[in-house]
Amino acid sequence: MRILIRLGLMAAAFAFVLPMIHGIDFHGNFVSAIVLALLFGLVLWLVEIAFVALSAVLTVTSLGLALLWIIPAWILGFWILPAFAMLLTADFVPQYLTVTGFVPAALAGLVMLAISFLTKDSNWKTTA
Numbered sequence: 001m002r003i004l005i006r007l008g009l010m011a012a013a014f015a016f017v018l019p020m021i022h023g024i025d026f027h028g029n030f031v032s033a034i035v036l037a038l039l040f041g042l043v044l045w046l047v048e049i050a051f052v053a054l055s056a057v058l059t060v061t062s063l064g065l066a067l068l069w070i071i072p073a074w075i076l077g078f079w080i081l082p083a084f085a086m087l088l089t090a091d092f093v094p095q096y097l098t099v100t101g102f103v104p105a106a107l108a109g110l111v112m113l114a115i116s117f118l119t120k121d122s123n124w125k126t127t128a
Contacts (some may be wrong), residue, residue, distance in 0.1 A: 006119040010037035013111055014097070021111075023104030028096045036089065036097060040112065043092070044085035051081060082109030 015033040019026045026033070055074070058066040083106040090099040099105050 002119055006115065007034065007037050007041075009115045009119065010040065010112060013037075013115060014040075017111055018108050021104050021107050023100045024108055025098040026096065027098075032096050036093065039092060040085060040089045043088050044082060044112075047081055047085045047088065079106065079110055079113055082112045085109070086112070 011030060011033040014026055014036045015028075015030055018024045026036075028036075055066075055070050058070065083102065086105040086108045087099055087102070090097045090105075099108065
């Protein structure tokens with residue numbers, strides 16, 4: 001149920017909120033916004049996997065010294081991954097979404113990050 005709420009909120013963001021950001025244009029109806037939300041989720045997942053793999057490779061090849069800058073980069077730059085995913089999503093479907101520049105993509109990424117935080121599962125179950 002929570003995933004449907006997240007999908008609906010992301011589709012609403014694509015259709016109504018993101019076009020208010022200067023530099024982002026959405027062309028389509030709500031069905032195309034739902035498809036964009038699904039595509040954005042897939043692209044974000046792939047971007048996160050790529051960055052985790054890159055971090056692992058850099059950590060292993062530098063014998064752990066890369067962690068000195070990877071950990072602060074992950075802590076301070078958690079909002080950059082949705083921005084990259086937004087730019088890639090716009091590159092995949094330029095007929096529905098246009099993003100001009102990194103600043104609008106970063107603002108849109110922050111909107112999507114806020115939606116993810118609002119709809120995350122807060123019921124962590126631990127086994128003792």
